[in-house]
Amino acid sequence: LYFSAQEGFLNFYHIKDLQYEVKICADISQPISSLIFSPDYTSLLLVTDQGTVYSYRPVHSGEAVKLLDTSSSCFLAADFLTPGHNYCVSVTISGEVQVWSLEDGTFLSKLSLGIKVHVT
Numbered sequence: 001l002y003f004s005a006q007e008g009f010l011n012f013y014h015i016k017d018l019q020y021e022v023k024i025c026a027d028i029s030q031p032i033s034s035l036i037f038s039p040d041y042t043s044l045l046l047v048t049d050q051g052t053v054y055s056y057r058p059v060h061s062g063e064a065v066k067l068l069d070t071s072s073s074c075f076l077a078a079d080f081l082t083p084g085h086n087y088c089v090s091v092t093i094s095g096e097v098q099v100w101s102l103e104d105g106t107f108l109s110k111l112s113l114g115i116k117v118h119v120t
Helices: none
Strands: 002-004 009-016 019-027 032-037 044-048 052-056 065-069 075-080 087-092 096-101 107-112
Touching: 002 032, 019 052, 032 075, 044 075, 065 087
Parallel strands: none
Antiparallel strands: 002 009, 009 019, 032 044, 044 052, 052 065, 075 087, 087 096, 096 107
């Protein structure tokens, strides 16, 4: 079980029977607003309130890697672009949908919806 709170830590809870162990996997020093697993569960996107997106690969147990920082563009949400786990899609309040490479955070494409977007 992966869990995060306002402190900006990604925690892993290993639960077996009535016992559990807690491990801090990453410290990104920003409140994490959502955790999204790739369809094949090999990658985890960490999305912050400030609009930064990190990638964490549980199998590699390494650091969370900053992929993109959209803090200046009124970022709303991000998710994996399926199939696979090589691309991420994000959306801004202004209605701009952006596609990013998860390998190195390279911006690949954008599409303007022409309307303001909000989360309900």
